[in-house]
Amino acid sequence: MGANMAVASFADPGGGIPATAREIHAELRGVTRVYGRLAALGPLDLDLVRGEFFSVVGPSGCGKSTLLDVLSGLGRPNAGTVSFEGAPVEGVPDGVGIVFQEDASFPWLTVYDNVAFGLRRAGTDAAEIARRVDYALGFMGLSDFAGAYPAQLSGGMRQRVCIARTLVTQPRLILLDEPFGALDQQTRLLMGDELLRLWRETGATVLLITHALDEAAMLSDRIGVMSSRPGRFIEIVETGWPRERDSRIVADERFGPVTARLWSHLRGESLKAIGKKSLP
Numbered sequence: 001m002g003a004n005m006a007v008a009s010f011a012d013p014g015g016g017i018p019a020t021a022r023e024i025h026a027e028l029r030g031v032t033r034v035y036g037r038l039a040a041l042g043p044l045d046l047d048l049v050r051g052e053f054f055s056v057v058g059p060s061g062c063g064k065s066t067l068l069d070v071l072s073g074l075g076r077p078n079a080g081t082v083s084f085e086g087a088p089v090e091g092v093p094d095g096v097g098i099v100f101q102e103d104a105s106f107p108w109l110t111v112y113d114n115v116a117f118g119l120r121r122a123g124t125d126a127a128e129i130a131r132r133v134d135y136a137l138g139f140m141g142l143s144d145f146a147g148a149y150p151a152q153l154s155g156g157m158r159q160r161v162c163i164a165r166t167l168v169t170q171p172r173l174i175l176l177d178e179p180f181g182a183l184d185q186q187t188r189l190l191m192g193d194e195l196l197r198l199w200r201e202t203g204a205t206v207l208l209i210t211h212a213l214d215e216a217a218m219l220s221d222r223i224g225v226m227s228s229r230p231g232r233f234i235e236i237v238e239t240g241w242p243r244e245r246d247s248r249i250v251a252d253e254r255f256g257p258v259t260a261r262l263w264s265h266l267r268g269e270s271l272k273a274i275g276k277k278s279l280p
C-alpha cells in the first residue's frame with residue numbers, strides 16, 4: 001500500500017481473517033495504465049488477502065474497470081507488476097472468474113447453455129458439466145428457468161445467469177464489476193446476500209467494484225476508496241464484520257459510521273471527477 005495512505009479500522013485489521021491465516025492471494029505493485037495520452041490508473045498498489053471480501057469504490061471514470069482489467073489479465077499494465085497465487089499474471093489465469101459491468105449473457109443461448117458455455121469450450125466432460133451447471137443454477141435460484149432465454153428474464157435474473165456462468169468454473173478469485181448497477185435497491189440488497197453466501201460457501205476471494213457505498217459497507221471485509229482519475233487508493237476501510245453476515249447488517253449501529261467514512265473521502269474526489277472544486 002502507498003506509504004501516505006490512511007487505514008481506517010472499525011475492528012481488528014485483517015478483514016475478519018485471523019492474522020496468522022493471512023495469505024496474499026493477488027498483488028499489484030506500482031501498476032499504471034494509460035490509454036493514449038490519458039492516465040487512467042495508478043500508480044497503484046494492492047494486496048488481496050486469500051478469502052477476503054474486498055470492495056472498490058471511487059468516482060465514475062476513476063479507473064475501477066481498468067483496475068479489474070489489469071488484475072484479471074485481460075489487459076496489461078503499462079508499468080508495475082500483477083501477480084496471482086505467486087505467479088505473474090499474463091492473460092486470465094486459471095482460477096480467476098470475472099463478472100462484467102454490462103449484462104454479458106448470450107441472448108441466443110438458453111440459461112442452461114449460457115452457464116455451460118465456458119465448460120464446454122474448455123472440453124470438460126459432459127457428466128461434470130451437468131453436475132456443475134445444475135449446482136450453479138440451483139445455487140442462484142435459476143433451476144426453473146434453465147430452458148428460458150435471457151430476454152425472458154428480469155435484469156436481476158440475467159445478472160444471476162452471469163454469476164452462475166462464472167461460478168461453474170470454480171474460481172478461487174471472483175472479480176465483479178458493478179454487477180448489480182442496473183437493479184433496484186431491494187433487489188440489490190438480496191443479490192448482496194446471494195453474493196455473501198457464495199463467498200462463504202466457496203471460500204473464494206472476492207473483489208467487487210461498486211459505486212453504491214452502502215453496498216460496499218454491507219458486504220465487505222475491506223473497502224478500497226479510490227481517488228479521481230488516475231485512480232489510486234486513498235484509504236482502505238476495514239469493517240470488522242463477522243463472516244456470518246447478511247443485508248440486515250444495515251441496521252447495525254456500526255453500519256452508518258462505515259458508510260459515512262467512505263463518503264467523507266469520496267465527496268471531494270467525486271466533485272473533482274465532475275470538474276468542480278466545491279459546491280456552493
Ligand SMILES: Nc1ncnc2c1ncn2[C@@H]1O[C@H](COP(=O)(O)OP(=O)(O)OP(=O)(O)O)[C@@H](O)[C@H]1O
Binds near residue numbers: 040061063064066229
Ligand atoms: N479502452 C479504452 N480506451 C480509451 N480510454 C479508455 C478505455 N477504457 C477506459 N478508458 C478511459 O479510462 C478512464 C477510466 O475508465 P474506467 O472504465 O476504468 O472507469 P470506471 O472507474 O470503471 O468508471 P465507471 O464508474 O463509470 O464504470 C476513463 O477516463 C475512460 O474514458
Ligand SMILES: [Mg+2]
Binds near residue numbers: 064065177
Ligand atoms: Mg467501470
